[in-house]
Amino acid sequence: MTTPAETIGIGASSDTAFVEFRHELFAAGLLHPTSVDGVYGKSAAYERIVEGVLASVTRLGVGRFEAVHFPPVLARSTFDRTGYLSSFPDLMGSLHVFEGNDRAHTELVRRYEADGDWSEILKPAEVVVCSAACHALYPLCTGRLPEAGRWFEIQGYCFRHEPSPDPTRMQTFRMHELVCVGDPDMAVTHRDSGLADGLRMLRDLGLEMDAVPANDPFFGRLGTILANTQLEEALKIEGVTPIYPTEKPTAIMSANYAQDHFGSSFSIETASGNVAHSSCVAFGIDRITLALLHAHGLDPYRWPPEVTDRLWR
Ligand code: 5GP
Ligand code: ZN
Numbered sequence: 001m002t003t004p005a006e007t008i009g010i011g012a013s014s015d016t017a018f019v020e021f022r023h024e025l026f027a028a029g030l031l032h033p034t035s036v037d038g039v040y041g042k043s044a045a046y047e048r049i050v051e052g053v054l055a056s057v058t059r060l061g062v063g064r065f066e067a068v069h070f071p072p073v074l075a076r077s078t079f080d081r082t083g084y085l086s087s088f089p090d091l092m093g094s095l096h097v098f099e100g101n102d103r104a105h106t107e108l109v110r111r112y113e114a115d116g117d118w119s120e121i122l123k124p125a126e127v128v129v130c131s132a133a134c135h136a137l138y139p140l141c142t143g144r145l146p147e148a149g150r151w152f153e154i155q156g157y158c159f160r161h162e163p164s165p166d167p168t169r170m171q172t173f174r175m176h177e178l179v180c181v182g183d184p185d186m187a188v189t190h191r192d193s194g195l196a197d198g199l200r201m202l203r204d205l206g207l208e209m210d211a212v213p214a215n216d217p218f219f220g221r222l223g224t225i226l227a228n229t230q231l232e233e234a235l236k237i238e239g240v241t242p243i244y245p246t247e248k249p250t251a252i253m254s255a256n257y258a259q260d261h262f263g264s265s266f267s268i269e270t271a272s273g274n275v276a277h278s279s280c281v282a283f284g285i286d287r288i289t290l291a292l293l294h295a296h297g298l299d300p301y302r303w304p305p306e307v308t309d310r311l312w313r
Pocket of ligand 2 (some may be wrong): 132133134135177279281282
């Protein structure tokens with residue numbers, strides 16, 4: 001029988017481990033392929049794991065963090081202030097819409113029916129797709145912060161244009177973040193304690209975890225300098241777990257100290273009137289789900305009770 005995976009040209013015979021893992025996920029019905037790499041349908045069993053992971057992150061922040069769920073689109077005006085376009089132009093996604101008159105509509109349909117490029121007729125919308133869940137939050141903090149800073153638990157869908165057959169590299173994936181906006185020492189303490197809490201939570205779910213200094217994939221020649229500075233100043237630490245024997249361990253969470261980057265872009269002041277600093281501890285919910293499937297097997301209903309009791313308590 002031909003599996004959905006084989007119909008789009010992916011077979012278990014491939015020698016790369018991630019193609020094999022993806023094939024297994026398709027064959028088990030956990031992920032469903034689309035015609036685009038990194039965009040998948042997900043089964044009820046997959047989503048049940050997602051819910052357990054989201055709840056586990058929420059428990060880390062209960063009582064201390066204000067929960068805000070954002071949609072997968074972000075105001076373009078907010079995006080422009082994040083600096084994402086300068087640093088990661090190759091990863092961002094822009095949304096375009098039709099705002100023309102009848103004549104433009106006729107031309108749009110003509111091109112569409114002739115298999116021409118109808119997208120040229122569209123205009124950028126007032127929203128873009130979210131690149132990081134925390135970006136939507138900073139405009140809410142503009143102005144002066146309370147003495148204790150502000151602490152948020154953010155959930156949202158992110159988009160990054162990185163088509164890949166590796167199922168752990170999705171173009172669109174869920175991110176759950178614990179964010180602190182406040183004094184520099186608050187931000188650093190949150191980054192470090194959030195990392196420790198996150199690593200413990202993931203180890204308790206039976207994942208082998210390591211913490212490693214990391215850098216974001218800044219674009220171009222200037223990007224290399226920015227990446228080196230980020231590494232030297234130890235601003236980003238990733239929680240990684242082995243998924244593929246021949247590849248570097250996969251980052252399933254990251255703890256990031258943004259210094260005053262968002263504080264200055266969004267005019268956020270501490271209670272004492274200084275530019276606010278921020279940090280975020282980001283959990284890649286889809287990657288954690290895949291890491292759990294890799295570690296415990298493709299049938300979550302047969303996972304060890306010490307794992308399922310924690311996920312679905
Ligand atoms: P960061 O902002 O550190 O790049 O991303 C935060 C977390 O989101 C990462 O640690 C990772 O778990 C998750 N993430 C980043 N890129 C991808 C991706 O391409 N696919 C998936 N599924 N998760 C990602
Ligand atoms: Zn963030």
